[in-house]
Amino acid sequence: xxxxxxLKKRIASVKSTQKITKAMKMVxxxxxxxxxxxxxxxxxxxxxxxxxxLNLSNGISDKENTSKLLSGTGDDKVHLCVVMTSDRGLxxxxxxxxIKKAKSYFSKISAEGKEFKIITVGSKGNDQLKRVYGKKIIxxxxxxxxxxxNYFDAxxxxxxxxxxxxxxxxxxxxxxxxxxxxxITQIPQAQQIVPLNNEEDENNSDExxxxxxxxxxILSNLLPKNISxxxxxxxxxxxxxxxxSRMSAMDNATRNAGEMVDKxxxxxxxxxxxxxxxxxxxxxxxxxxx
Amino acid sequence: MSEEFxxxxxxxxxxxxxxxxxxxxxxxxxxxxxxxxxxxxxIISFLKPGIITIHSKSGEEKFYVEDxxxxxxxxxxxxxxxxxxxxxxxxxxxxxxxxxxAEEEASKSEVNDQTKYLVDQKIEVLKxxx
Numbered sequence: 001x002x003x004x005x006x007l008k009k010r011i012a013s014v015k016s017t018q019k020i021t022k023a024m025k026m027v028x029x030x031x032x033x034x035x036x037x038x039x040x041x042x043x044x045x046x047x048x049x050x051x052x053x054l055n056l057s058n059g060i061s062d063k064e065n066t067s068k069l070l071s072g073t074g075d076d077k078v079h080l081c082v083v084m085t086s087d088r089g090l091x092x093x094x095x096x097x098x099i100k101k102a103k104s105y106f107s108k109i110s111a112e113g114k115e116f117k118i119i120t121v122g123s124k125g126n127d128q129l130k131r132v133y134g135k136k137i138i139x140x141x142x143x144x145x146x147x148x149x150n151y152f153d154a155x156x157x158x159x160x161x162x163x164x165x166x167x168x169x170x171x172x173x174x175x176x177x178x179x180x181x182x183x184i185t186q187i188p189q190a191q192q193i194v195p196l197n198n199e200e201d202e203n204n205s206d207e208x209x210x211x212x213x214x215x216x217x218i219l220s221n222l223l224p225k226n227i228s229x230x231x232x233x234x235x236x237x238x239x240x241x242x243x244x245s246r247m248s249a250m251d252n253a254t255r256n257a258g259e260m261v262d263k264x265x266x267x268x269x270x271x272x273x274x275x276x277x278x279x280x281x282x283x284x285x286x287x288x289x290x
Numbered sequence: 291m292s293e294e295f296x297x298x299x300x301x302x303x304x305x306x307x308x309x310x311x312x313x314x315x316x317x318x319x320x321x322x323x324x325x326x327x328x329x330x331x332x333i334i335s336f337l338k339p340g341i342i343t344i345h346s347k348s349g350e351e352k353f354y355v356e357d358x359x360x361x362x363x364x365x366x367x368x369x370x371x372x373x374x375x376x377x378x379x380x381x382x383x384x385x386x387x388x389x390x391x392a393e394e395e396a397s398k399s400e401v402n403d404q405t406k407y408l409v410d411q412k413i414e415v416l417k418x419x420x
Contacts (some may be wrong), residue, residue, distance in 0.1 A: 038303060038304070041305065042304070044298075052361050101353055136359075150303070155372070209334050212320070213335075222359060
């Protein structure tokens, strides 16, 4: 059995761990509020963008000759997967959930005999994927320096995707990220961004627009922007999810540490009592023998 | 009859500006400046670098934009842009920084004609502001 001194030391160390996890939880909670706010503020932009593109693509008569970003290359041999994860750990299942989702997608694709390439955004995803899929990773981007998700970073990723598309390096592009639902629930998402997945929402298509310059030119300018916008949206959702996930993970850790302290304290008290009782017995039996 | 309509400017981070009592908006559209009044026909267009002027009951406001898309529909004007600055609030250094950046870009050799045109526009506008 551990000595009294050892137990005392362990209790102290668990207590200080608890203090750290508690502090991390507080920090995550504060950051979560900010991240959630910016995720909500960013929504109008991506919604409006989507609306305009929907209206545009409805207005286009010649669907065959539109931008390849909208209609696709007509092939689906090479898939590009943009896996977006965080740069920091200690956030529960946040990164693993995205990786799991991505991995199941990879195995589905390779079972179909198609090729895939990976771009990782965020260092944690790269760490987890490079062991198995090291050769498939063509780019690895990390935004450790920037504090919050910002549009310029997203634009960088977007431009890279478009460059690769124009160079004919892939046919279909999917981004993986966690959608923020609430603090406890984040849903890993796979969203196809190239070619654009048009949900058939033909509600207000009879609205006629005047275009200046013509539709094609607007579309070919708008679609690359839309990719950056979608990536930015994913980044915002991701950062909110990361903080939410970290918060609940740290909450759990704090609770577990508390339980451990209780258990150790009971053990400590018991062994202290046992030592006292033993000493008493020794004294009494010593006195009796006189 | 009221001659007002609604304008909303959003950038990726947030809703930048929303105004209900706007009487006229002048935007630097791709093919030239374009004034929008109430009951304008539905239109979608791009912006090139330039100044957006918003006339409203409470006065006139000017913004500098580098790119964007405008959509006008049912007396709702939406402007989507990734870079916008209110000229009353922005500091002089910021504009000078932007000018420097644009000039750097212009000095690169491998730009195509369209980006060259846009960068030249940007420089011109920024110079007139500084």
